Amino acid sequence: MTGWLTPEEWQALRLSLLVATTGTLASLPLGLAVAYLLARGRFWGKTVLDMLVHLPLVLPPVVTGYLLLLAFGRRGPVGSLLAEIGIVFAFRWTGAALACAVMGFPLLVRAIRLSIEAVDSKLEQAAATLGANPVQVFTRVTLPLILPGILAGLVLCFAKAMGEFGATITFVSNIPGETQTLPSAIYTLTQVPGGEAGAMRLTLISIAVSMVALVLSELMARGVARRLAA
Numbered sequence: 001m002t003g004w005l006t007p008e009e010w011q012a013l014r015l016s017l018l019v020a021t022t023g024t025l026a027s028l029p030l031g032l033a034v035a036y037l038l039a040r041g042r043f044w045g046k047t048v049l050d051m052l053v054h055l056p057l058v059l060p061p062v063v064t065g066y067l068l069l070l071a072f073g074r075r076g077p078v079g080s081l082l083a084e085i086g087i088v089f090a091f092r093w094t095g096a097a098l099a100c101a102v103m104g105f106p107l108l109v110r111a112i113r114l115s116i117e118a119v120d121s122k123l124e125q126a127a128a129t130l131g132a133n134p135v136q137v138f139t140r141v142t143l144p145l146i147l148p149g150i151l152a153g154l155v156l157c158f159a160k161a162m163g164e165f166g167a168t169i170t171f172v173s174n175i176p177g178e179t180q181t182l183p184s185a186i187y188t189l190t191q192v193p194g195g196e197a198g199a200m201r202l203t204l205i206s207i208a209v210s211m212v213a214l215v216l217s218e219l220m221a222r223g224v225a226r227r228l229a230a
Helices: 007-040 046-058 061-072 077-084 093-118 121-129 134-163 166-172 182-190 196-229
Strands: none
Touching: 007 046, 007 093, 007 134, 007 182, 007 196, 046 093, 061 077, 061 093, 061 166, 093 134, 093 166, 121 134, 134 196, 166 182, 182 196
């Protein structure tokens, strides 16, 4: 593959995989907690939380990126505090991962939430009556049953992260070797004479990576379903 791609294109591919994987895995713990709250929780402000979770889906990605820049930039309320301890997101690959995590978070939460809602609450209640505490009920009853939903959410989040452009380029710009992911690299190649071939190569790679992720997710989900059935 390195012979087919230029060093810059190979760099963009590796960075995209790093950013998408980091953003997806970082989203999982919070996404799982929020999905459980929305599926099982009964509290004031639940509708507001649901709205905030899904807000990135309806906002223009550029707006989301700009809000991230305001909050996590070096002069932002959060970014300035983090910069004091050496954590910087703006114009860094970590910022690209953060933007991808924010954009893919609603898809992750929705997939997991639907899986939790599909679990019969009577099973959880039965485990509780047998002496299991809430943590044991979740880890031994709920979690195994929602694994296919978690896998589906992870794939959706990863695919969204691989294709994210608007929020990323607004928050961290398009810096080769640092923040230039596949979509940014494709955009750059379409703006220069003779860049069509490179743009097509990266487009085909983006399609291939997404298809591989979907196939792996389907195989893993089927494996989990077979184990649960057994």
